[in-house]
Amino acid sequence: MLKKLDPLLHSELRLAIMSLLISVKKAEFTYLKEQTEATAGNLSVQVTKLENAAYIIVEKGYKGKMPQTVCTITEKGIEAFEKYVKDLKEYLKL
Numbered sequence: 001m002l003k004k005l006d007p008l009l010h011s012e013l014r015l016a017i018m019s020l021l022i023s024v025k026k027a028e029f030t031y032l033k034e035q036t037e038a039t040a041g042n043l044s045v046q047v048t049k050l051e052n053a054a055y056i057i058v059e060k061g062y063k064g065k066m067p068q069t070v071c072t073i074t075e076k077g078i079e080a081f082e083k084y085v086k087d088l089k090e091y092l093k094l
Contacts, residue, residue, distance in 0.1 A: 003087040021073035029069035
C-alpha cells in the first residue's frame with residue numbers, strides 16, 4: 001500500500017519554498033522570490049497556505065524604512081518535510 005503524499009508539499013512551488021527553508025531555516029520573501037523565480041503574488045499565496053498549516057511562521061516588519069517579510073520553518077514544517085521525503089522515497093522504492 002502506497003502512502004499518500006502530503007498534498008500541501010506536493011505542489012512544486014510550496015515544495016521549493018520548504019526545500020529552501022529546510023536548509024537556511026529563515027529567509028526573506030525577496031530571497032524566496034529570487035530562488036523560486038515565482039511572481040510575488042503566487043509566492044504570497046503559497047506562503048500563506050504554508051503559514052495556515054503551521055509549517056512556517058511569517059513575520060512582517062521593516063529593515064530601515066523598507067518593509068520586510070521573513071519566513072521561518074517550524075518544527076511541524078520540518079517534520080512534515082522529512083516525512084514527505086521519506087514517503088516519496090518509499091513511493092519510488094529507493
